[in-house]
Amino acid sequence: MNAPSKAPFKARAKAALADPVLKTAIDRTTGNAERKRAAAVAAFPEFEAARARGKAIKDHVVAHLDHYLEMFERNAAARGAQVHWAADDAEARAIVTRICLAADARLVTRAKSMLGEEIGLPHALADAGIERVETDLAEHIIQLAGEAPSHIIWPAMHRTREQVAELFKTGHHPPPAAEDPATMVQSARTQLRTKFLSADIGISGANFLVADTGATCTVTNEGNAELTTTPPRIHIVTAGIEKLVPSTAHAFALLRLLVRSATGGEMTQYTTFHAGPKRPGDADGPEEMHIVLVDNGRTKMLADEFREMLRCIRCGACMNHCVVYRQIGGHAYGGTYPGPMGSVLTPVLDGLAASRDLPNACTMNGRCAEVCPVGIPLPTLLRAWRRRSWREGLEPGSIRTGIGLWAQLARRPRLYRLATRIGLPLLRLFGRGGWISRLPLAGGWTDHRDLPRPAAQSFMDQYRAQQKGRK
Amino acid sequence: MTARDRILSAIRTALGPGKPPAQIAAEAAALLDPAGIARPHLVAPVLPDAFALKATALGTTIDRVASMADLPQAMARYLDAHGLPPRFAMQPAPELAALDWQGLAPHQGTAPDEPTALGLALCGIAESGSLVIHSGPDNPILMSFLPLHHVAVLRESTLLPYLEDYAARLSAQAVPRNAILITGPSGTTDIEGSYVRGAHGPGFLHVILIADAGTEPG
Amino acid sequence: MPGEPKPTVGLFVTCLVDAIRPQIGFAALQLLEEAGCTVEVPQAQTCCGQPALNSGDDRDAAHLARQTIAAFEGYDHVVLPSGSCAATMVHGYPDLLAGDPEWAARARAMAAKTHEITSFLADVMGYAPSGRRCDASATYHDSCSGLRELGIADQPRALLAHVEGLEMRGLPGNDACCGFGGTFCVKYSDISNAIVTEKAEAIEETGADILLAGDLGCLMNMAGKLHRRGAKTRCFHTVEVLAGRATGPAIGEDAP
Ligand code: SF4
Numbered sequence: 001m002n003a004p005s006k007a008p009f010k011a012r013a014k015a016a017l018a019d020p021v022l023k024t025a026i027d028r029t030t031g032n033a034e035r036k037r038a039a040a041v042a043a044f045p046e047f048e049a050a051r052a053r054g055k056a057i058k059d060h061v062v063a064h065l066d067h068y069l070e071m072f073e074r075n076a077a078a079r080g081a082q083v084h085w086a087a088d089d090a091e092a093r094a095i096v097t098r099i100c101l102a103a104d105a106r107l108v109t110r111a112k113s114m115l116g117e118e119i120g121l122p123h124a125l126a127d128a129g130i131e132r133v134e135t136d137l138a139e140h141i142i143q144l145a146g147e148a149p150s151h152i153i154w155p156a157m158h159r160t161r162e163q164v165a166e167l168f169k170t171g172h173h174p175p176p177a178a179e180d181p182a183t184m185v186q187s188a189r190t191q192l193r194t195k196f197l198s199a200d201i202g203i204s205g206a207n208f209l210v211a212d213t214g215a216t217c218t219v220t221n222e223g224n225a226e227l228t229t230t231p232p233r234i235h236i237v238t239a240g241i242e243k244l245v246p247s248t249a250h251a252f253a254l255l256r257l258l259v260r261s262a263t264g265g266e267m268t269q270y271t272t273f274h275a276g277p278k279r280p281g282d283a284d285g286p287e288e289m290h291i292v293l294v295d296n297g298r299t300k301m302l303a304d305e306f307r308e309m310l311r312c313i314r315c316g317a318c319m320n321h322c323v324v325y326r327q328i329g330g331h332a333y334g335g336t337y338p339g340p341m342g343s344v345l346t347p348v349l350d351g352l353a354a355s356r357d358l359p360n361a362c363t364m365n366g367r368c369a370e371v372c373p374v375g376i377p378l379p380t381l382l383r384a385w386r387r388r389s390w391r392e393g394l395e396p397g398s399i400r401t402g403i404g405l406w407a408q409l410a411r412r413p414r415l416y417r418l419a420t421r422i423g424l425p426l427l428r429l430f431g432r433g434g435w436i437s438r439l440p441l442a443g444g445w446t447d448h449r450d451l452p453r454p455a456a457q458s459f460m461d462q463y464r465a466q467q468k469g470r471k
Numbered sequence: 472m473t474a475r476d477r478i479l480s481a482i483r484t485a486l487g488p489g490k491p492p493a494q495i496a497a498e499a500a501a502l503l504d505p506a507g508i509a510r511p512h513l514v515a516p517v518l519p520d521a522f523a524l525k526a527t528a529l530g531t532t533i534d535r536v537a538s539m540a541d542l543p544q545a546m547a548r549y550l551d552a553h554g555l556p557p558r559f560a561m562q563p564a565p566e567l568a569a570l571d572w573q574g575l576a577p578h579q580g581t582a583p584d585e586p587t588a589l590g591l592a593l594c595g596i597a598e599s600g601s602l603v604i605h606s607g608p609d610n611p612i613l614m615s616f617l618p619l620h621h622v623a624v625l626r627e628s629t630l631l632p633y634l635e636d637y638a639a640r641l642s643a644q645a646v647p648r649n650a651i652l653i654t655g656p657s658g659t660t661d662i663e664g665s666y667v668r669g670a671h672g673p674g675f676l677h678v679i680l681i682a683d684a685g686t687e688p689g
Numbered sequence: 690m691p692g693e694p695k696p697t698v699g700l701f702v703t704c705l706v707d708a709i710r711p712q713i714g715f716a717a718l719q720l721l722e723e724a725g726c727t728v729e730v731p732q733a734q735t736c737c738g739q740p741a742l743n744s745g746d747d748r749d750a751a752h753l754a755r756q757t758i759a760a761f762e763g764y765d766h767v768v769l770p771s772g773s774c775a776a777t778m779v780h781g782y783p784d785l786l787a788g789d790p791e792w793a794a795r796a797r798a799m800a801a802k803t804h805e806i807t808s809f810l811a812d813v814m815g816y817a818p819s820g821r822r823c824d825a826s827a828t829y830h831d832s833c834s835g836l837r838e839l840g841i842a843d844q845p846r847a848l849l850a851h852v853e854g855l856e857m858r859g860l861p862g863n864d865a866c867c868g869f870g871g872t873f874c875v876k877y878s879d880i881s882n883a884i885v886t887e888k889a890e891a892i893e894e895t896g897a898d899i900l901l902a903g904d905l906g907c908l909m910n911m912a913g914k915l916h917r918r919g920a921k922t923r924c925f926h927t928v929e930v931l932a933g934r935a936t937g938p939a940i941g942e943d944a945p
Contacts, residue, residue, distance in 0.1 A: 010877070010879070013877070013879060013880055014879050017879055017880065017883050025663070028663050028664055029663065029664045032660075032664040033664070043511075044511050046508060046509050046510060046511060049508050049509040050509040050510065052509070053502060053504055053509045056502055057502050060498055060499060060502055063486065064486075064489065064490070064495050065482050065486065066479050066482045066483055066486065066489065067489060067492065067495055069478075069479065069482075070479070079646060079648075085473065085474040085475040085478055086474055087474040087477050087478060091474055135671065136661070137659045137661040137662070137670055137671075138659075138661035141661065141662075154660070154661060154664070156661055156662075157664075159662075160663060161662055161663050161665075164662050181662040181663065181665045181667045182667045182668075184662060185659060185662070185667040185669070185670055186669070188670075189669065189670065189671055192671065193583055193584070194583070196671075197583055212642070213641075213642075213646045214646070215646065215650070221657065221658050221659060221660070221670070222657055222658070222659050222670035222671045222672065223616050223657040223670065223671045223672020223673070224670070224671040224672075226612060226613075226615075226616050226649075226651065226672070227613075227616050227617075227671055227672070230612045230613055230616070230649075231613065241478065246496075246499040246502075247499070247638065247642065248638040248641055248642065249503055249634075249635045249638035249639070249642075250499070250502065250503070251638075252634035252635060252637075252638055253502075253503070253504065253509070253510075255634075256510065256511070256634075263660065266511070266525075266599060267599040267600075267601060267652070267654040267655075268654065269529075269653065269654050269655050269656070269657055269658060269672070270651060270652070270653060270654075270657075270672065271601075271651070271652040271654070272649060272650070272651045272652075273647075273649065273650040273651075274648070274649060275646045275647065275648055275649075275650075276648055277648070278648065279607075279648055281607075281608035282606060282607065282608060282648060283563075283606070283607070283608060283609070283610060283611035283612075284606075284611045284612055284613050285606060285612065285648055285649070293478075295474075295477075295478045295481070299478060299481035299482055299485060300481075302481075302482060302485040302486070303481070303484065303485035323865060323866045323868060323884045324877075324880055324884070327880055327883040327884055328880060328883075360873075360876060360877070361873070361876075361877045361880065362870070362873065363833070363866045363868060363869065363870025363871075363873045363881075363884075364743060364833075364834075364870060364871075364873075365833035365834075365837070365865075365866035365870070366833055366834070366837035366838065367833070367837070367864075367865070367866065369837075370837055383742075383743070383745070385745075386743070386744060386745030387745040387747055388745070389745055390744060390745030390746050390747070391745070395744065395745065399744060399872075399876070403740060403741055403744050403746050403749065404746075404749075406736075406740060406741075407741055407746070407749035407752070407753070409735070410704075410735040410736045410738070410749075410753055411735075411749070411752055411753065411756065413732060413733045413734065413735050413756075416735045417732075420707065420708055424708060433942075433943050434938065434941040434942045434943040435913075435916055435941050437917075442875070443878075444874065444875030444876065444878035445874065445875055445878070445913070447878060447882075448878055448879075448881070448882035448885070448914070448917070449882070449885065449910065449913030449914040449916070449917045450912075450913040450916045450917050450941065451909070451913055452709055452710070452909055452912060452913065452940050452941040453941070453943070454708050454709050455708065455709060455710065455711050457711070458707045458708055458711065459702050459706055459707040459708075459711035459714040459715070460702075460707055460730070460732065460734075462711050462715075463711075463714070463715075463718075463730055464732070
């Protein structure tokens with residue numbers, strides 16, 4: 001939805017690789033995240049047991065998704081919330097804009113929600129002529145920069161402190177007095193304070209939808225969610241249908257995993273359950289609460305081999321530990337969700353034809369699955385996309401031909417031996433010393449590194465000769 | 472077909488026939504770790520200590536006093552230590568109003584730039600060092616978010632060991648509109664991952680812990 | 690194991706070892722024999738099929754899986770000097786052939802007796818090299834498939850600890866991918882290059898004379914990058930050092 005650039009993946013990746021400032025920014029945030037997560041997991045010896053339980057809870061919910069959706073709907077309605085259903089992003093956008101227009105809303109505050117990005121809410125609000133103020137600090141930064149998030153936990157992680165200072169200098173009135181993070185955060189606090197209190201509508205996402213209470217749950221460290229959802233007349237929640245949990249206690253079991261995996265903390269500063277609008281006599285709170293339950297490809301995933309992806313609790317650990325993400329950052333992926341989880345989700349959301357590079361641009365090293373707090377076998381799911389891309393003929397002709405020719409040889413051991421007998425000496429001709437530094441058709445390798453010169457005689461031939469000698 | 476029907480029927484097609492609700496509920500209950508093998512240990516043997524250790528690790532400050540009667544003094548101490556004016560917003564709760572505030576000037580209603588607010592926590596959670604507040608006629612939510620300094624009164628007798636214990640308590644009562652777990656002062660790591668306090672919510676969280684459970688303070 | 694019949698081992702040398710560095714195959718052969726195995730090298734082996742599998746070409750991958758199973762299932766054990774090819778046989782084959790009534794069970798049966806060589810030597814045969822010397826400092830990179838799919842981490846280190854004179858140095862980020870990823874390194878060569886550049890920097894910073902790893906693909910990637918950067922680090926497969934064969938030319942040094 002928010003593809004920052006229409007350039008092909010490889011071009012985007014190349015541009016990202018050429019940006020040393022971006023690399024510095026990525027290293028700072030992901031390096032910190034990796035260290036802190038490791039410490040948090042080490043301090044929680046029961047982590048493995050908790051992970052198994054978290055996985056089981058999500059599997060249980062997914063296996064009874066209809067049951068829990070109806071239970072949630074019933075209980076949310078009983079608390080006075082209005083529940084809406086959206087089959088896709090367009091329906092979700094339409095529902096939210098309709099509520100905003102009906103309320104004659106001019107100013108909307110928003111607490112960070114990746115689902116909101118997924119359904120294209122920022123653009124929809126702009127198209128409806130509604131002023132949108134992002135209240136999460138990182139979202140505030142990228143709103144000033146006119147960018148999409150580059151990470152699901154730290155949306156502005158691609159920006160260095162110096163770049164943020166530049167943005168605040170022109171975007172804040174008055175500009176911050178200094179460029180240190182503390183002064184800049186203070187400046188954002190002042191800027192946004194009046195917006196919080198004068199907004200007509202506050203929009204949030206949900207980290208959990210609690211079926212047995214009908215509550216939605218937000219977790220933040222800044223306290224912006226509560227300031228977004230409490231003062232305005234209307235609170236709108238947009239949430240994916242996979243966010244359900246049976247009860248508050250189940251939400252806590254997952255929260256322990258979420259926070260440790262995301263930031264290496266143990267608990268977010270503010271964990272808030274929102275059950276319906278203001279009650280009679282309540283001191284504050286919104287007069288209306290709307291909850292938009294969004295499918296947008298989730299039931300499709302449920303029906304096919306991507307069901308396990310519905311366990312995802314959006315912690316971002318997989319991208320923090322991904323060697324590819326750490327080189328190219330989030331924007332190069334071109335979808336709403338970057339990194340390993342994004343490479344599984346983007347083909348669902350944007351179609352495989354437009355995103356076949358994503359599941360392929362992975363070394364299959366498995367670190368993402370190793371850190372995923374709900375045990376999602378990300379490489380297996382990426383492989384499933386590769387299989388589908390091959391089957392549907394989306395892989396480029398050069399790759400199909402290359403793999404095809406190689407397979408024909410590999411399937412015929414005698415012919416294969418013959419090919420090595422002829423090929424190896426030929427290849428050696430390109431070598432100087434023990435190395436080949438340029439090889440036609442192998443530029444992908446030799447542009448960047450030398451290739452060890454092959455053996456004059458293959459192992460199999462040498463071995464056979466030895467065996468004959470022994471006899 | 473409405474979107475609701477389409478979504479539910481797509482789910483049912485994918486999942487096949489469902490189980491009886493009672494069976495689903497039993498399965499869900501079984502996932503709740505009754506033996507406690509999948510949760511962290513408390514960091515101290517008694518709840519107030521465990522709570523205090525966790526809370527202070529996150530930057531919350533704690534003042535342990537003997538009884539509610541000590542509250543005005545404790546509040547004066549805090550305001551003094553931070554050079555704050557004696558005026559502060561106070562939760563409209565009868566037990567707070569009943570106290571003798573001496574030279575302090577509590578008032579109702581929270582201004583957008585209120586320096587300090589004082590409120591009651593419903594309970595605390597030792598596992599995580601969290602305070603719990605519920606919205607209600609005598610508890611405006613914004614009071615805990617607008618001020619720079621949030622001072623919360625917590626009775627030791629209300630401390631619960633684990634998050635699950637709070638969940639159990641919650642399910643035994645009518646669902647509040649807002650149930651909020653506050654775990655440390657507001658903060659952000661959004662600029663280069665460096666931690667800054669007081670992003671939007673309070674930059675300071677101070678807990679006055681009342682020793683009403685028979686535990687000696689300190 | 691005196692008295693007992695020697696276990697038979699089918700050695701799958703892998704296509705890269707076959708073509709690029711046969712010495713790894715001979716080192717593996719030697720170690721397996723020293724460990725008390727009867728080793729055979731079936732002539733019907735080519736490639737485990739990973740390039741097809743990783744490209745999504747399951748038909749060709751399944752064909753190679755069947756061909757390999759047919760050639761190797763008769764041995765007591767199947768051993769490979771590669772964690773990633775071993776992982777393909779242990780996890781990939783049973784998945785690929787799960788829906789094939791004839792081959793599913795055969796794939797599972799072979800998976801159960803397939804091993805990466807250092808884990809086979811250490812865990813199954815209880816082997817430890819003796820009388821081996823290598824006067825050098827070395828650092829070790831954990832190749833991803835072996836590490837995460839087969840749990841290979843302690844075995845190579847334990848075996849290397851028996852080599853006299855070898856000073857092992859820790860490699861920061863030892864368990865981070867080197868950027869090889871099979872066909873990935875040529876399909877997305879710019880990204881791969883960025884990853885292996887960081888890896889090479891980390892290796893150079895250890896100051897070790899030698900880089901060791903258990904997968905020739907990763908080794909070629911790292912060795913090729915180190916050489917392009919003009920680094921002096923020499924690269925060997927773990928089994929070459931264990932077999933006392935790290936005396937001659939390292940990977941890329943002109944072999945006869
Ligand atoms: S896939 Fe796993 S690691 Fe990645 S965001 Fe989702 S839950 Fe976190």
